[in-house]
Each structure stands twice: as C-alpha cells, then as structure tokens.
Amino acid sequence: MSREKINAFKNNVPTIPDGFADANFEKTWQRTDKPVQDARSNRSWVWGPAIAKGQYEPYGGSTRLVQYFDKSRMEVNNPNGDRSQPWFVTNGLLVVEMIRGQVQIGDSSFEQRIPADEALGGDPRAINDVAPGYSSLRDVLGAQPDKTGQTIATQLKRDATTSAIDAPSVVTNAKFVSQTSHNIPDVFWNFMNQRGTVYENGRFVEGQVIDWVFAFGYPLSDAYWMRAKLGGSETWMLVQAFERRILTYTPTNSAAFQVEMGNVGQHYRRWRYGN
Incomplete structure (x- = not known):
C-alpha cells in the first residue's frame, strides 16, 4: 500500500474500542464461550480469551479489522456486509498459513515467511x-x-x-x-x-x-x-x-x-x- 493510501486510511479509520473490537465479535464469542466463562457448561473454550486489542491488518490493498483470541482470529472482511449473517465474522486460515510459511495479505497475495515451529499441542x-x-x-x-x-x-x-x-x-x-x-x-x-x-x-x-x-x-x-x-x-x-x-x-x-x-x-x- 502506498504511503498516501496509508495516511488517507489513518485519517479516516474508526477508533477501535477496548475489549471486543466489534459487536459481532462479541456476539460470536458469547455464543460458545460465555457458557464456559459463566460456568454454565463444562467444556473447553472455542475461542478462549482475547490476547490483544483489535487491530487493522493490510489486506487486498486496503485493511481489515481483526482481533486475536487464544484459539483463533476473528476478522471482518466486508464491514458493509449483512451483520445478521453468521459469516459476517470469519476466522482465517491461520493453520494453512503457518504450515506453508505464507502470510495471506490479499485474496491471492502472500508474504513469504519461514513455516511455524510452534508446538502443535501441550506446553509452549x-x-x-x-x-x-x-x-x-x-x-x-x-x-x-x-x-x-x-x-x-x-x-x-x-x-x-x-x-x-x-x-x-x-x-x-x-x-x-x-x-x-x-x-x-x-x-x-x-x-x-x-x-x-x-x-x-x-x-x-x-x-x-x-x-x-x-x-x-x-x-x-x-x-x-x-x-x-x-x-x-x-x-x-x-x-x-x-x-x-x-x-x-x-x-x-x-x-x-x-x-x-x-x-x-x-x-x-x-x-x-x-x-
């Protein structure tokens, strides 16, 4: 992305709230993990705790809103989409990216990295x-x-x-x-x-x-x-x-x-x- 586009975006970017970065992130999280948090269900997390504030990541020549949780990442690819649809919020193909060593920065654009050696299970x-x-x-x-x-x-x-x-x-x-x-x-x-x-x-x-x-x-x-x-x-x-x-x-x-x-x-x- 050019410096001009980055500056133009920064001047118009909405403020990301603390906590859940988007109301639909919260709705998606609450459906499966609020029962776990509130001890209404004895099962493991689907998303787990948020590990960072929401942020904008480069994608397709622009940016998209994402937020990282212990078990995955939530993202909004089309902020003007239908918020009533379950796929308004998606979680990325993070496992694919780590195996291949390719950070996806567009529908068909990738940034090459060394494949991840993070342990698949157990301790860090x-x-x-x-x-x-x-x-x-x-x-x-x-x-x-x-x-x-x-x-x-x-x-x-x-x-x-x-x-x-x-x-x-x-x-x-x-x-x-x-x-x-x-x-x-x-x-x-x-x-x-x-x-x-x-x-x-x-x-x-x-x-x-x-x-x-x-x-x-x-x-x-x-x-x-x-x-x-x-x-x-x-x-x-x-x-x-x-x-x-x-x-x-x-x-x-x-x-x-x-x-x-x-x-x-x-x-x-x-x-x-x-x-």
Missing part, C-alpha cells in the same frame, strides 16, 4: 522440545483413502517423519471428508457435532455448539499420535490439522477436556509479529 515450544510443529505437517497433507473404522496407530514426529506404533488409546476414524480426502477420528467428530448450552439472543439455550465448517474449515491432514510435554511431563496426544484450527485429544485428561482446540491464535500472532 520453549519448554516443549518434543512436540511436532506446524512445519512438521508438511509431508502429511496429501489425499488419503477412506479409512472409516480403522484404528489410528501412526506417530508424527517433530522432524516430520511418521512411524507405526502400538496405539496408546483406541481411536478409530469415523468420518471421511471428500472435500479434502482426509479422515476425522471419532473423538474429534463427536466433539465437532456436540450439543450443549449456548448463548443466543440474551439467554442460555440448548443447541448445536459448533458449526464445524465455519469454526474449523476442512481437515488438512489425517489424525496422528504425537509425543508432547504437558505440564512439564511427556505424554501421548492425538493431533489433527484443519484449515482454521488444530484439535488435540489427550486420553489422560478429564473427560470434558480430553478434546481441546490448539492455541492457534496465540501461535499465529507470535509467528507473525514476534513475542
């Missing part, structure tokens, strides 16, 4: 030297056959290699996604289609917790076992990459928190902007 990379990173996924993105009903018994390592193992827990593939030719295991498929308490129109109601295509996008890989440090101790975790999110399954966690979303928003912001 600084104290988690065993877990694979986003770059470790580079060789497992190819199309796979339908493996519905098959037990998952392959480990992904930090050096991007895979090997057959004795599965630490019996997890089987439950859904084949033809759009990307990858399999989703039962523990993740059940999590993605769970019903529970959500917050809509100012009240708590029962409903489908997640629209999984909106929240996750399609799977980029099959699921793999990995070793990761969690609370300083090494353990087994199952991990799967989706376009927008990372899902992990830790058999040793309590039932409500065995499946969790990776800290993709935190990882991406650190990868893009530094600490």
Whole structure:
C-alpha cells in the first residue's frame, strides 16, 4: 500500500474500542464461550480469551479489522456486509498459513515467511522440545483413502517423519471428508457435532455448539499420535490439522477436556509479529 493510501486510511479509520473490537465479535464469542466463562457448561473454550486489542491488518490493498483470541482470529472482511449473517465474522486460515510459511495479505497475495515451529499441542515450544510443529505437517497433507473404522496407530514426529506404533488409546476414524480426502477420528467428530448450552439472543439455550465448517474449515491432514510435554511431563496426544484450527485429544485428561482446540491464535500472532 502506498504511503498516501496509508495516511488517507489513518485519517479516516474508526477508533477501535477496548475489549471486543466489534459487536459481532462479541456476539460470536458469547455464543460458545460465555457458557464456559459463566460456568454454565463444562467444556473447553472455542475461542478462549482475547490476547490483544483489535487491530487493522493490510489486506487486498486496503485493511481489515481483526482481533486475536487464544484459539483463533476473528476478522471482518466486508464491514458493509449483512451483520445478521453468521459469516459476517470469519476466522482465517491461520493453520494453512503457518504450515506453508505464507502470510495471506490479499485474496491471492502472500508474504513469504519461514513455516511455524510452534508446538502443535501441550506446553509452549520453549519448554516443549518434543512436540511436532506446524512445519512438521508438511509431508502429511496429501489425499488419503477412506479409512472409516480403522484404528489410528501412526506417530508424527517433530522432524516430520511418521512411524507405526502400538496405539496408546483406541481411536478409530469415523468420518471421511471428500472435500479434502482426509479422515476425522471419532473423538474429534463427536466433539465437532456436540450439543450443549449456548448463548443466543440474551439467554442460555440448548443447541448445536459448533458449526464445524465455519469454526474449523476442512481437515488438512489425517489424525496422528504425537509425543508432547504437558505440564512439564511427556505424554501421548492425538493431533489433527484443519484449515482454521488444530484439535488435540489427550486420553489422560478429564473427560470434558480430553478434546481441546490448539492455541492457534496465540501461535499465529507470535509467528507473525514476534513475542
């Protein structure tokens, strides 16, 4: 963007409020995470806490409003769009960008970076030297056959290699996604289609917790076992990459928190902007 355009934008940019940067960000967050915050539901976060104020990022020769949360990023690509539509707020393809090492700055424009080595699950990379990173996924993105009903018994390592193992827990593939030719295991498929308490129109109601295509996008890989440090101790975790999110399954966690979303928003912001 030229200096003239940047200055013109700065002179006309709306002030970003503290807290939620947009009313629709708050509405989107509250639907799934207010029940967790208010202890009305015993499940893991969908978005998690905001980790930064809203900001404008360059996109398509202009800018767009975004805000980073622990698990993802919310964005408004068309501020003049229909605010009543669920896709007025989207969350970006952050996992795709970190695996490829490409920051998307337009519909077909990218800024090249080194692929991210943030740990896919467990403790942060600084104290988690065993877990694979986003770059470790580079060789497992190819199309796979339908493996519905098959037990998952392959480990992904930090050096991007895979090997057959004795599965630490019996997890089987439950859904084949033809759009990307990858399999989703039962523990993740059940999590993605769970019903529970959500917050809509100012009240708590029962409903489908997640629209999984909106929240996750399609799977980029099959699921793999990995070793990761969690609370300083090494353990087994199952991990799967989706376009927008990372899902992990830790058999040793309590039932409500065995499946969790990776800290993709935190990882991406650190990868893009530094600490």
